[in-house]
Amino acid sequence: MSTVRVLVSLTEYEVRKSLARKRVLILLAVTFLLEVGLYLVLTRLPPAFVNPFSSSIWVVGIIAPSAGLVHVLALTIGSATSAEEYESGTADYWFTRPIRRLTYFAGKTIGGIALLLIFISTYSLLSVAISWYAFGPQTKVELLPLAIAVSVAAAMPFYSIGLLFGESLRRSMMSTVLSGTVFFASALIEGYANIAAVIGNDPSLLEAVKYLPTWAAAGITSTILLDSMGLNFSVPGPGFFLSRVGAENLVLAAANLISYSAVPLALAWIRFRYSDVTKRAQ
């Protein structure tokens, strides 16, 4: 019971701490503005283009951020989860409490994921609300919990990568930059590989990109949602140019997500468990 209370306290603290950060608030504002902007553009498109899928248009507002912005937010939150405690000096407070390090690590990690869940749920509900208001009744809204769950799972790899950099470097900004570099580099490589695969007619490149961290993270939400909705077009992830898009091999996509989430998380834990608690950055 005591461990549960401690976990709840740490989770609550992590959510509040993240919401108090300017970087996170800016990203949240940008995402919500993009949501509104996206639907504004869709209402301006010719009816002939929108009408065939207007009753399912709520999925667009969920798929669009999951291709990029959610990962940037996830890595920003992950980078600060641990690093900011060392930077600000609050690490001393937590590590001199009689709590297990595993409880602390779990509480903080769950807090970050909880924030992602709140954020994804909010913009997903916003998508449904705007779609209903602008395009009339929406179908298969019962898929919303699945959409949210998949989006959170898709955001996990870059949350974990951010957490690993944050715990290793103990500097939140540097960790955000490095994990952001991993994200953008992976997305670019994926894009270039897709183009090269089509131009050079080399399917092995398409196979190779499936091992990049962005492949499943940026593509799985669109694949699952569009398949579930029975829509036969793809909304692209970063590697969409001239190629088939999305993480169509779901087993491999799940393995990719689990690997890129679990391995950085485990490494972050090992680093955290066996290293000194450094003093506040002066």
Add this chain to the structure above:
Amino acid sequence: MKEVVKVSSLTKIYGDRVKVGPISLTIRENEVFGLVGPNGSGKTTTLRAVLGLLRPTSGEVKVFGLSPFAVPQKVNHRIGYSPEIPVFPPFFSAEKLLKTTCVMKGITGKAADQQVKQILELTGLVNHSHRKVGNFSKGMIQRLSIGQALVGDPPLLVLDEPMLGVDPVGRAHIRDVLVELKKQGKTILFSSHELYEVERLSDRIGMIYLGRTVLEEDVGKLRTSKKAVAVTLSRPVEKILLSALQEIEGVSEIIADGTTLKITWEGNMDPREKIAEKIVASGRGLLEMRMVERSLEDIFIAKVKEGVDG
């Protein structure tokens, strides 16, 4: 008396090969132990090792006979810690911070409410309990820091520079709190630059200089182990007089400044009569001679000098 903290030959090598140690200290039950030393001498390293935050490169740390690295939870249950620069989540109120600390120590419900109330009263923060910590002054943060260290009524308090950056009024309040805690029988290990405060509050002190323990002694004994007189002359001191005074048996240190002298001696022999004779014979004119108590600062400076000379 039982040993609460035992630090044996602790050394710590940081990544850039900065070495601290060997440091050895023993803190006994119910005593107030002041840890003094200049910046970078190893005070904070020692305290962080006691708290299990910093794993020593070699040596051993025991708190209540337990290793803070092997059983950190058990040890942390019995320690209250206030860091050198206390930082708390700025969006927490004082009450929320103390309640969260209670949860971390396994105290909930009415017991937690009561404890939070008592601590707010003791630290004089009752009227600020709902204020965000981010809006607190330095003195209030220090008091809150000591307050959160008291959650769970731990028998050992580790306070790193509890007076740092606090104005005289805040300092007086913190001093009162520490005196009250001392009366309650807490074992307090604290570090400070403020030698005057250490002298006032401590039963024993440990001096760390250049990463080594140079002294561990009872404050009362330390002050009486050496005696000194302050002498005022009518004319400035000359080298011949200094040499003559230095020859007197027992005299260990002479500090001359214009027409004043501070002469320290060790042992049971009282050399004041001989000092007076030598001064009169030198024709420098003896205006005044009075006993002075050696302050911790004098002792500290002497030890530092010994360290430099050694």
